[in-house]
Amino acid sequence: MPELAEVETVARGLRPLVGRRILGVRFGKTDFIADPRRLASLLPGTRLVTVSRRGKLLLIELEREAAAAKERGEGLWLLIHLGMTGQLVLREPSEPSAPHTHVWFSLDDGRELRYVDIRRFGRMRLATAEELAAIVAPLGADPLEVSEEEFRRRLGASRARVKSILLDQGVLRGLGNIYADESLWRARIHPLRRGAELSGEELARLWRAIRSVAREAIRLRGTSVSDYVDANGRPGSYQKRLRVYRRAGQPCKRCGRAIERIVVAGRGSHFCPQCQPAHRARANRRGAGKRKKPLGS
DNA sequence: AAGATTACCTGAAGGC
DNA sequence: TGCCTTCAGGTAATCT
Incomplete structure (x- = not known):
């Protein structure tokens, strides 16, 4: 894509x-x-x-x-x-x-x-x-140019699923389903985690992961899994580097556990249940919905 | 009113 | 063999 x-x-x-x-x-x-x-x-x-x-x-x-x-x-x-x-x-x-x-x-x-x-x-x-x-005007920051501070501010301000946030072109412009999944795997963050619940360390990992995935994908001239070719009709080669995207059931390249696939934001989302735990700590989210103070300001 | 879900579109793949 | 259903995901529109 x-x-x-x-x-x-x-x-x-x-x-x-x-x-x-x-x-x-x-x-x-x-x-x-x-x-x-x-x-x-x-x-x-x-x-x-x-x-x-x-x-x-x-x-x-x-x-x-x-x-x-x-x-x-x-x-x-x-x-x-x-x-x-x-x-x-x-x-x-x-x-x-x-x-x-x-x-x-x-x-x-x-x-x-x-x-x-x-x-x-x-x-x-x-x-x-x-x-x-x-x-x-409505487009968000460039994933390769955004500073770590601004990235943390933008992601941390949202209560949406982190996978949804990464796909939101008004937050970051240019990420799609493939690089969102690959970046989350690299950062070891579960796609269902919410932006505002991510720790500073996790946000920093995600910022770095997105940058390295995007740079590598550009260097390899994109990912060709179905239709994509460049202006000269040639496919890219980042598909050889995919760690989770469309690898459901296959072993994680890091720990060997089977990659799982769930639907988030209406999109197939691939992750390793071992490397990308669903909860930060012992989260008892009872009462979490009562929060009324918007972050910042 | 932010966040979640659905519609658009065609071809591939799987079920029976 | 062939028909039917499901899935793929970019954004815009619609729902809750």
Whole structure:
């Protein structure tokens, strides 16, 4: 699934396109595109200026031709979210299109950038600078840039299950189910624990675990367990490093106990019952619901 | 009103 | 063989 490491890898694969022009766009199904006619009218003739990533969101900055840019001085961004099964791949126009290809961008170097998405959970839209600011405003901290202090503050302020918190893009941007499970295993924290009940030591372990998992996943160009490939159609290799994700019933790499799978936040959650104990201490949570003081302030 | 659950979508896999 | 159900998880919408 495209999480931060996969989107980062796709962004890096597209970066050589900076300077290229989009000559035209063709569409298949468009129900995942905010305003396909706007793309059809504005994209042709634009030049790619930057390719970047914000969480799981891919940002392609475009520059209009001098004449068109005059009417509105501001920039234009093509925003693409890959959802679950979205792929952006560079192909020669002569190559047959994969099933579920829904957008074809023709480029001035003769190639095509194709958007493929089996389930169409992805999203695509154009945005002005103002619209872009509003879209990224709700996103939380970057997992690789957040300080340990801010991380502890954000996680410790929530009574939700820690697994849910890690998946919340408003807290940390870019983590998905795979890296959330892998990070919790590394930090030896049970997915059902609540953010506010984690000790300072546990939060510190989790902060470090997320950083090392994210760095390693980017280095290995992402995880390919089902559909993910990069801009050149190549899979990543972090799947070889997975310790718990989709390993239910198999032995823990640390202690040998069978990995278990439960559902948290509607997601399959994999953990080691030995390494990741469900309770910090002898928790008698009777009366815990009476707490009324919100933490902080 | 934060936190939990469900809907969207298609293909793979398992049951009978 | 083939039909049916379940599962996979990105976010948005809906519930409690």
